[in-house]
Amino acid sequence: MPEPILEVSAKDVANRFGFYTDEAMQRPVGIQRHGTTRIVMISLNEYERLKRRDRQVIRTEDLDDETLQALMNVQAPPESIALNYLMDDTETG
Numbered sequence: 001m002p003e004p005i006l007e008v009s010a011k012d013v014a015n016r017f018g019f020y021t022d023e024a025m026q027r028p029v030g031i032q033r034h035g036t037t038r039i040v041m042i043s044l045n046e047y048e049r050l051k052r053r054d055r056q057v058i059r060t061e062d063l064d065d066e067t068l069q070a071l072m073n074v075q076a077p078p079e080s081i082a083l084n085y086l087m088d089d090t091e092t093g
Contacts (some may be wrong), residue, residue: 044057
């Protein structure tokens with residue numbers, strides 16, 4: 001279970017920056033201004049993990065021909081086709 005965010009004031013972070021950067025290596029540190037968390041400090045490893053999860057949006061017009069053909073010719077595996085009924089929009093009586 002991930003560590004809960006540690007909420008601290010910006011003034012506290014300014015006064016004890018080294019301490020809170022060490023804390024951010026273990027858990028997120030929420031930096032508050034006027035009682036509202038505005039920034040979260042996290043470790044570089046956590047930041048890089050989150051960046052790897054980012055999704056890239058590409059328009060079909062920007063795909064090369066090989067990739068576009070592969071997408072157009074993909075076949076769903078039989079086990080997923082068997083689940084199509086879950087997407088039916090019909091009312092059950």
